[in-house]
Amino acid sequence: MATLAHVGRVAGTVDAVVVGAGHSGLAMSRALAAHGVEHVVLERGEIANAWRHERWDSLRLLTPNWQTRLPGYRYRGADPDGYMTAAEVVGFIDGYAKFVGAPVRTGTTVTKLRAEDGGYLVETDRGMWRCRAAVLANGAHGVPVVPDVAASLSPGTRTLRYSEYRNPSQLDAGRVLVVGSSSSGLQLADEIRRSGRPVTIAVGEHIRMPRLYRGRDIQWWLEVIGIHNERYNETDDIVRARRVPSPQLVGSPERRTLDLNALRAQGVDVVGRLVGSNDGRLQFSGSLANHCAMADLKLTRLLERIDRWVDEYRFGDLVARPERFAPTRVEATPRLSLDVKKESIATIVWATGLRPDYSWLQVPVFDNKGRLRHDGGVVEPGLYALGLNFMRRRKSSYMHGAEDDVRDLSEHLLQHLRAPKRAALATAVGI
Numbered sequence: 484m485a486t487l488a489h490v491g492r493v494a495g496t497v498d499a500v501v502v503g504a505g506h507s508g509l510a511m512s513r514a515l516a517a518h519g520v521e522h523v524v525l526e527r528g529e530i531a532n533a534w535r536h537e538r539w540d541s542l543r544l545l546t547p548n549w550q551t552r553l554p555g556y557r558y559r560g561a562d563p564d565g566y567m568t569a570a571e572v573v574g575f576i577d578g579y580a581k582f583v584g585a586p587v588r589t590g591t592t593v594t595k596l597r598a599e600d601g602g603y604l605v606e607t608d609r610g611m612w613r614c615r616a617a618v619l620a621n622g623a624h625g626v627p628v629v630p631d632v633a634a635s636l637s638p639g640t641r642t643l644r645y646s647e648y649r650n651p652s653q654l655d656a657g658r659v660l661v662v663g664s665s666s667s668g669l670q671l672a673d674e675i676r677r678s679g680r681p682v683t684i685a686v687g688e689h690i691r692m693p694r695l696y697r698g699r700d701i702q703w704w705l706e707v708i709g710i711h712n713e714r715y716n717e718t719d720d721i722v723r724a725r726r727v728p729s730p731q732l733v734g735s736p737e738r739r740t741l742d743l744n745a746l747r748a749q750g751v752d753v754v755g756r757l758v759g760s761n762d763g764r765l766q767f768s769g770s771l772a773n774h775c776a777m778a779d780l781k782l783t784r785l786l787e788r789i790d791r792w793v794d795e796y797r798f799g800d801l802v803a804r805p806e807r808f809a810p811t812r813v814e815a816t817p818r819l820s821l822d823v824k825k826e827s828i829a830t831i832v833w834a835t836g837l838r839p840d841y842s843w844l845q846v847p848v849f850d851n852k853g854r855l856r857h858d859g860g861v862v863e864p865g866l867y868a869l870g871l872n873f874m875r876r877r878k879s880s881y882m883h884g885a886e887d888d889v890r891d892l893s894e895h896l897l898q899h900l901r902a903p904k905r906a907a908l909a910t911a912v913g914i
């Protein structure tokens with residue numbers, strides 16, 4: 484077993500270490516402080532680092548300002564129906580860090596976390612911490628997910644992960660293929676097309692939503708009818724539910740709807756999922772029509788559920804009348820392949836998702852696919868995750884999801900810290 488002398492300078496011993504000072508880590512810090520848990524928040528960069536350095540320039544939240552809230556703290560500006568820019572999100576999270584007074588150590592990268600002596604040893608590039616509990620609040624979006632097909636592209640094809648994308652000026656002249664049809668894929672296709680470049684988007688499974696329905700923001704409906712609060716342990720197939728891409732939404736001052744029909748109207752070419760590349764030809768799946776039909780069907784089901792709620796709660800005279808949206812337009816015979824040279828495809832942008840980076844976590848808590856095993860964020864007693872997709876509730880990955888998740892998990896953490904004392908006391912008094 485490694486001793487402290489082997490692993491470096493001891494920076495401190497605390498009850499709990501929180502890894503990451505994004506909104507999740509700060510919210511957990513507030514809960515721990517409220518219970519007198521001695522802790523430290525270790526952050527490799529600055530507070531709100533991901534929003535400072537890992538988002539494209541024009542990104543705005545797709546959740547409205549009134550919904551942008553953290554435990555004890557909420558947006559109080561003059562535009563509750565607007566959507567924050569990334570810089571405004573940084574300001575919001577910075578304000579929260581001050582409000583919380585979190586003990587954040589910036590510029591401190593966690594390089595290893597492992598179990599020792601019934602607690603954890605957390606190694607960083609600035610010394611080592613010992614703790615009895617640890618919270619992984621290092622974000623759900625650490626590493627871009629790039630499909631296997633990337634390996635078979637012709638050498639010299641320029642590709643860009645969407646975490647590297649900042650604005651269209653980075654792109655060479657010529658057609659851009661955006662791979663992925665979640666909110667990010669659609670937003671990038673939209674922005675790049677508006678910059679005057681021809682764009683093709685490769686579309687797989689996706690979630691279509693209007694920005695407004697019956698005069699209200701769709702996020703308002705998702706909140707009031709209870710969808711955001713759906714629990715991970717009440718869902719038929721949580722593994723699948725956690726893989727569902729983010730809804731096709733954009734936060735824009737004009738509150739516009741961004742879907743495949745809107746992209747087509749701008750001249751974006753829509754093809755199926757990118758499935759292969761051979762001899763300079765890209766191949767696309769024939770499943771485009773099915774994916775679009777499925778997304779249209781799920782949209783209709785969502786709108787019907789909202790309408791039923793309106794009827795049940797006699798809300799009809801407070802909102803606009805129901806409406807239905809045109810089905811997604813798909814050509815009778817969508818293109819199944821593209822010649823990279825002939826079509827002058829200059830860049831492929833991977834908008835195929837991001838996953839958490841736990842490369843430094845040396846505790847055997849991964850499944851056979853390398854995914855973190857956890858039960859609603861409880862990895863094991865004493866080790867907790869935050870901010871993951873549909874972690875405890877459907878809203879877990881949104882800012883406003885932190886409140887309930889942090890409350891639940893901090894309670895679990897407290898029980899864990901108290902347990903050995905209780906056990907010792909029980910032994911002492913003979914029960």
Ligand SMILES: Cc1cc2nc3c(=O)[nH]c(=O)nc-3n(C[C@H](O)[C@H](O)[C@H](O)COP(=O)(O)OP(=O)(O)OC[C@H]3O[C@@H](n4cnc5c(N)ncnc54)[C@H](O)[C@@H]3O)c2cc1C
Binds near residue numbers: 503505545546871
């Ligand atoms: C493109 C995009 C759009 C989004 N839009 C919305 C939206 O509209 N509304 C909404 O509510 N949510 C949105 N989210 C989701 C969510 O708010 C963010 O993902 C949020 O950043 C997650 O918060 P977090 O605190 O869990 O993690 P992060 O904000 O990612 O914070 C994790 C922190 O951990 C630090 N860190 C990582 N590894 C280490 C390490 N080894 N050692 C020390 N520190 C480390 C990072 O530097 C970072 O500061 C969006 C996310 C993305 C990617």
